Amino acid sequence: ETGVTQTPRHLVMGMTNKKSLKCEQHLGHNAMYWYKQSAKKPLELMFVYSLEERVENNSVPSRFSPECPNSSHLFLHLHTLQPEDSALYLCASSQVESAGNTIYFGEGSWLTVV
Amino acid sequence: KQEVTQIPAALSVPEGENLVLNCSFTDSAIYNLQWFRQDPGKGLTSLLLIQSSQREQTSGRLNASLDKSSGRSTLYIAASQPGDSATYLCAPYSGGGADGLTFGKGTHLIIQP
Numbered sequence: 635e636t637g638v639t640q641t642p643r644h645l646v647m648g649m650t651n652k653k654s655l656k657c658e659q660h661l662g663h664n665a666m667y668w669y670k671q672s673a674k675k676p677l678e679l680m681f682v683y684s685l686e687e688r689v690e691n692n693s694v695p696s697r698f699s700p701e702c703p704n705s706s707h708l709f710l711h712l713h714t715l716q717p718e719d720s721a722l723y724l725c726a727s728s729q730v731e732s733a734g735n736t737i738y739f740g741e742g743s744w745l746t747v748v
Numbered sequence: 749k750q751e752v753t754q755i756p757a758a759l760s761v762p763e764g765e766n767l768v769l770n771c772s773f774t775d776s777a778i779y780n781l782q783w784f785r786q787d788p789g790k791g792l793t794s795l796l797l798i799q800s801s802q803r804e805q806t807s808g809r810l811n812a813s814l815d816k817s818s819g820r821s822t823l824y825i826a827a828s829q830p831g832d833s834a835t836y837l838c839a840p841y842s843g844g845g846a847d848g849l850t851f852g853k854g855t856h857l858i859i860q861p
Binding site for chain 2: 638640665667674675676677679682684689722724726728730736737738739740741742744
């Protein structure tokens with residue numbers, strides 16, 4: 635068990651659909667993150683929640699909408715996506731107070747937009 | 749802005765060889781550097797974390813070194829095995845939360861049986 639669980643593992647959606655990615659961490663961490671990993675590109679940080687408040691939003695299009703209802707759960711709501719949004723979406727968590735503490739990743743959700 | 753380069757981008761070697769993966773970064777003002785492993789279609793697993801005050805860190809057959817002043821880190825894998833096949837990413841941490849963690853594109857490693 636990784637400690638960070640993501641569902642679904644695979645998702646195919648049309649450009650007009652609305653879907654959500656879910657992440658749950660069982661590590662007692664107080665910060666959670668969404669990353670996007672596209673082919674041939676480094677990981678891109680999308681959103682950061684620290685103590686359940688959003689602290690980072692790195693110029694992510696509004697068709698991606700994060701939600702953090704509590705410190706253990708994180709969602710990424712998707713609507714009217716584009717084919718170029720197809721990628722591996724990774725959730726991660728860490729303990730925010732410790733500078734540079736180890737970050738733990740989930741297995742990722744493979745998203746294909748058709 | 750921190751930039752991370754990993755060389756080589758891909759490497760294929762026979763089983764049993766010792767090998768070195770290289771990572772360079774442009775901003776040497778880092779708190780630490782992590783090496784991650786990523787299996788195909790999976791998430792990242794942290795292998796080693798070296799603090800800025802350390803020169804190296806070891807875990808089993810893995811040894812990571814850090815030369816902060818020159819902006820370099822290496823990951824040494826001894827006696828490679830097919831199970832080591834994966835993509836290896838380095839990520840220096842410059843502080844300021846998750847935005848301070850910058851990933852390289854990784855080295856895709858294949859160990860031939």
